[in-house]
Amino acid sequence: MMPAHDSTSAMETNTPLPPGMVLGPDGKPCRTCTDWKGWSKIGKAAKAKKESKDSGSTATATAAAAAAGAAGSAVNGSTSTSTFDYEAECPPDKEILGRATWTFLHTMAAYYPDKPSTQEQSTMKSLLSSFSQFYPCGPCAEHMQKEMKIDPPKVESRKELSWWMCGMHNKVNEMMGKDLFDCNKVDERWKDGPADGRCD
Ligand SMILES: Cc1cc2nc3c(=O)[nH]c(=O)nc-3n(C[C@H](O)[C@H](O)[C@H](O)COP(=O)(O)OP(=O)(O)OC[C@H]3O[C@@H](n4cnc5c(N)ncnc54)[C@H](O)[C@@H]3O)c2cc1C
Incomplete structure (x- = not known):
């Protein structure tokens, strides 16, 4: 991955980007390259606080607190006032997309043939x-492309592909x-599923 652009300016607005925010090829903030949920929470709360400070009114301060709470609920998925679920309702950020994609890739490898044809x-x-x-x-x-040039996919069997995918993920x-995953446990x-049957 390319390093996060800590101090890049947004091309269109000249506004400094929040730490970790990455721009996409269109010059706009890239949701799928960023932990958007965390960024969005901070962004919304900070914006609400600034508006409150600028106006100095109690009413706005209350609105700011509500907005910050709403931002929190968007991230946490539930509060007493909202059942908004970011993952279920919003376009994916880097984390959600990553988990979903790894699920697909590892599961696809797990069900690949033991003896695949040449085709x-x-x-x-x-x-x-x-x-x-x-x-x-993008990053x-x-x-991924760089790593695949160094270590091309091993597609000769289900086991080889599963281990290769595990290695890529690691x-x-x-x-x-992050901690490395024990590839001996990739089929489990x-x-x-685990031997104790808790997933059955
Ligand atoms: C192809 C690809 C490239 C990515 N590149 C980047 C990047 O450059 N920078 C970046 O910030 N994020 C990248 N991501 C996202 C990142 O890998 C994670 O998906 C994301 O940070 C969410 O992490 P997570 O801790 O929830 O679990 P994930 O890493 O998404 O893992 C999901 C689950 O897979 C299992 N698991 C973990 N490791 C392995 C393994 N080695 N083999 C088998 N199973 C495993 C665990 O049970 C884990 O809970 C990439 C994602 C993909 C699919």
Whole structure:
């Protein structure tokens, strides 16, 4: 991933971007490249507070508190006054898109044939190549393409593809400072479920 642009200016407005915000190819803030939920919460609350300070009125201060609360509810998914669910109702940010995409990729690998035909191997290679071109988080896509050049997809069997995918995901985990996933558990996580049967 390219580093977050901490101090880039929005091309159209010349407004400084919030930390971590990334611009898309159109010069506008890229929702699918950003933890938008967190950014949106901070942005809405700060805007409401500023409006309150500017006007100095109690009524606006109350509105600001309400707006900040509403922003919080948008992020947290529930408050006493709202049942708004960001993930269910809003376009995905980088985190939601990432989780959904990894779910698809690992599950697809988990159900890939043990002995794929030459045609199936070739189709899987094209799918992964096309996917990495069109993944709608530009910096993520660039990183994925770079890693796939270094370590091309292993499509000879279900097990090889599942392990390769696990390795790719771990490269992203590592870059983000997250714990690495134990690839011995990839089938348990994405196909069979845990031995204690809690997912059955
Ligand atoms: C192709 C791709 C590239 C990405 N590149 C970037 C990037 O460059 N920068 C960035 O900030 N974000 C990137 N993301 C998003 C990022 O990987 C996460 O999806 C996002 O941060 C949400 O993380 P999470 O902790 O909720 O779980 P995720 O990392 O989304 O993982 C979802 C679940 O997968 C399981 N899991 C975790 N690791 C593995 C593994 N190695 N193998 C198998 N299963 C595993 C765990 O059970 C986990 O709960 C990318 C996503 C994708 C799909």
